Amino acid sequence: MPGRAPQWGFRWDDEDTHSPRWFPQGITTSADQSDTDDVGGRQVACVSWYSKTLRWKTLRWRSFGSRLTFVDITDGDHPRYRHVLLVEPVLGVDGHLTLRPVHVHAGGIVWHGPYVYVAGTERGIRAFRLDDIVAVPTGGRRSRLRVRDNKVDAFGYRYLAPLRFCYDAEADHGTDMLRYSFLSLDRGTTPHQLIGGEYGRNGMSTRLARFELDPETSLLLAQDDGYSRPVHLHPGGVGHMQGATVVDGTYYVTTSAGSSGYGDLWVGQPGELRRFAEVLPPGPEDITYWPSTGQLWSLTEYPSRRYVYAMNRSDFPPTSVRRP
Numbered sequence: 067m068p069g070r071a072p073q074w075g076f077r078w079d080d081e082d083t084h085s086p087r088w089f090p091q092g093i094t095t096s097a098d099q100s101d102t103d104d105v106g107g108r109q110v111a112c113v114s115w116y117s118k119t120l121r122w123k124t125l126r127w128r129s130f131g132s133r134l135t136f137v138d139i140t141d142g143d144h145p146r147y148r149h150v151l152l153v154e155p156v157l158g159v160d161g162h163l164t165l166r167p168v169h170v171h172a173g174g175i176v177w178h179g180p181y182v183y184v185a186g187t188e189r190g191i192r193a194f195r196l197d198d199i200v201a202v203p204t205g206g207r208r209s210r211l212r213v214r215d216n217k218v219d220a221f222g223y224r225y226l227a228p229l230r231f232c233y234d235a236e237a238d239h240g241t242d243m244l245r246y247s248f249l250s251l252d253r254g255t256t257p258h259q260l261i262g263g264e265y266g267r268n269g270m271s272t273r274l275a276r277f278e279l280d281p282e283t284s285l286l287l288a289q290d291d292g293y294s295r296p297v298h299l300h301p302g303g304v305g306h307m308q309g310a311t312v313v314d315g316t317y318y319v320t321t322s323a324g325s326s327g328y329g330d331l332w333v334g335q336p337g338e339l340r341r342f343a344e345v346l347p348p349g350p351e352d353i354t355y356w357p358s359t360g361q362l363w364s365l366t367e368y369p370s371r372r373y374v375y376a377m378n379r380s381d382f383p384p385t386s387v388r389r390p
Contacts, residue, residue, distance in 0.1 A: 067373050068214070068328070068348065068371070069328060069329070069345055069346045069347040070344075070345045071342075071345040071346055071375075071377040071381065071382075072329060072346075072347065072375035072376070072377055073361070073371070073375075073376055073377055073378055074375065074376045075375030076137075076139075076262075076373070077354055077372065077373055077374075078090075078147075078233035078372055078375055079253045082274040082372070083138075083370050083372050085368070085369065086118070086369060087117050087118055087120050088115045088116075088118075088128065088130075088133070089117075089118065090113050090114070090115050090135075090365050090366075090367050090372060090374075091113075091114050091115060091116060091117055091171065091172050091173045091351050091365075091367060092113065092114035092173060092174040092175035092185065092248065092249065092309075092351065092352040093111065093113050093114075093175065093182070093299060093309075093351070093352045093354050093363055093364065093365050093374065094111075094112050094175045094176050094177040094250075094251070094354050095109075095110065095111045095112065095354060095356055095363060096108070096109055096110040096111075097178070097179060097320075097354075097355070097356045097357060097358065098176060098177045098178060098179070098251045098253070098354060099177045099179070103356070103358050104140075106192060107194050108138050108140045109138070109139050109140045110136055110137065110138055110139065111136075111137040111139055111363070112134055112135065112137070112175060112177050113134070113135045113137065113175075113365060113374065114133070114134055114135075114172035114173075114174075114175045114184060115132065115133050115134075115172065116131075116132050116170065116171050117129045117130040117132065117133075129167065129169060130167055130211075130221050131151070131152060131153070131166075131167025131168045131169050131278070132152045132167070132168050132169070132170050132171075132184065132200075132221075133150060133151050134149070134150045134152065134175070134182060134184075134194075134227060135147050135148070135149050135150070136148055136150065137374070139148070140144070145362075148224070148225060149223060149225070150225040150226065150227045151167075151211075151220055151221060151223040151225070151226050151227070152167070152168040152172075152192075152194065152227050152229065153165045153166065153167065153168060153183070153220070153227070153228055153229065154168055154228070154229045155213065155228045155229070162213075162268055163213050164212065164213060165211050165212060165213055165218075165220070166211070167211055168184075168186065168192060170184060170185070170192055170231055171184065171185070171186070171247075172184050172186075173185045173187065173246075173247045173248045173249075173265070173308070173351070173352065174247065174248030174249035174250060174262075174309060174311075175209070175249060176249045176250060176260055177277060178250040178251060178284045179218075179283070179284030180195050180196055180197070180299065181194065181195055181230070181251055181284050181285075182194045182227075183260065184249075185246040185247060185248055185262070186232075186235075186245065186246055187245050187246055187247060188245055188246075189202070189232075189234070189235060189246075189335045190232060190233045190234045190235035190236075190246055191233040191235075191246055191249070191262075192229060192233075193229075193230050193231050193232070193233070193285075194227045194228070194229060194230055195230045196227070198228050198230060198314070199226065199227045200223065200225070201224060201225055202218040202220055202223075202225075202226060203217070203218065208221055208222035224353045233286060233294065233325045234267060236293070236330075238290055242271060242351075244262065244264065244273060244299075245264045245266075245298075246262050246264075247262075247263060247264050247265035247307070247308075248262070248263055248265070248308060248309045248310060248351075248352050249261065249262050249352075250309065250310060250311035250312070250352070250353065250355075251311070251354070252276070252311070252312040252356065253311075254312070254313065254314055254315070255278075256281075257278050257279055257281045257287070258279045259276045259277060259278055259279065259297070259312075260277040260278075260279055260286065261274070261275070261276055261310055261311060261312055262274075262275045262277065262305065263307055263310045264304055264307065265306065265307055265308060266305060266306075266307070267305070267306055268304050270308075271301065272301070272302075272303030272304060273299055273301050273303060274299075274300050274301065274302070274303050274304060274310055274317070275296040275298065275299045275300075276296055276297050276298040276299075277294055277295075277296050277297065278297055296312065296340065299370075300336040300337065301336075301337075302335075302336030302337025302338070303319070303336060303339075304319065304321060304332055304338075304339055305321070306321040306322050306323070307319055307320070307321055307351060308320045308321060308322050308350055308351045308352065308353075309351060309352035309353035309354075310353065311353050311354055311355050311358075311362070313362075313379060315347070316333060317332070317333070317334060317335060317336060317339065317385045318331065318332070318333055318353060318355070318362055318379070318382070319331070319332040319333075319339060319353070320332075320350040320352070320353050320364055321350070322349060322350055322351075323344075323348070324348070325348055325368050326348060326350055327344075327348060328345070328346060328347065329344070329345075329346030329347065329348065329350035330342060330343050330346065331345050331346055331377075331382055333382050333383070333384045334384045334385070335384075340347075340384060340385065342382055345382075346364065347373060347375070348366065348371060349366040349371065350364050350365075350379060351364065351365050351367050351369040352364065352365065355379070356376070359376070360378060360379050360380060361378060361379065362376070362377050362379050362382075363375070363377075364377070
């Protein structure tokens with residue numbers, strides 16, 4: 067695996083490694099979901115993907131939306147995974163159910179309690195309750211998403227996760243709306259906090275935000291007017307941020323340099339981040355933390371060079387130490 071930082075990792079199967087349609091973006095794990103690091107006795111990583119708009123054989127150009135992939139990594143030598151297509155169910159006035167793809171970039175995700183939160187850039191955050199996942203008959207036409215005569219065509223997918231609700235992005239007067247480019251979780255605060263931030267270049271804002279989560283429901287805490295506002299918003303990010311997580315008050319930020327350049331890891335406080343140059347594989351994306359292992363987890367997006375990998379947080383101290 068390229069890059070100096072990765073200590074362990076895995077690749078997808080050949081179809082997903084080389085797919086020109088599906089691009090992996092966000093990552094979260096069962097260590098975010100629970101205090102025990104596992105779900106039902108299994109250690110699990112969850113990755114989000116978005117679909118590019120490509121021609122489907124002889125049919126029209128289209129996007130398949132977004133999906134989640136749940137990877138059982140309990141046996142680190144033999145990871146196993148299943149894809150789950152994200153869908154929006156719509157009930158028409160005639161009582162007929164239709165399904166729509168969820169079109170978001172899915173640049174970051176957080177699994178907390180029963181929900182997986184998916185970053186939607188200018189659209190805000192989409193929430194999926196995992197108890198809602200349904201299995202549909204295998205097969206069906208891979209070219210469409212529809213319900214007809216009690217049958218489901220779901221682009222060939224076996225599992226569907228219906229959209230539960232949305233946090234739409236808004237902003238107070240005089241404030242630019244936050245772009246939710248990525249998400250992560252800080253379990254070191256009480257209550258836990260959702261970390262969000264912006265990918266930016268050429269003068270775009272690169273803000274980092276924190277939202278509190280209700281410890282009972284795992285929903286974003288709302289004020290009396292029904293809005294969830296950040297408890298902290300800092301402009302001091304860096305350009306080309308792809309992910310950010312917080313451990314013991316310290317930020318760990320990934321940045322990219324295109325398909326051929328190695329990525330950077332930035333460590334410290336917003337506005338005072340220390341750069342560890344070219345330690346990540348090309349195309350780094352979101353980042354999360356696994357407390358019991360002391361490892362930061364990330365992933366890469368480009369075809370033929372797609373990895374999910376872990377790196378030791380201790381290798382990247384927030385400040386340099388001068389030896390006597």
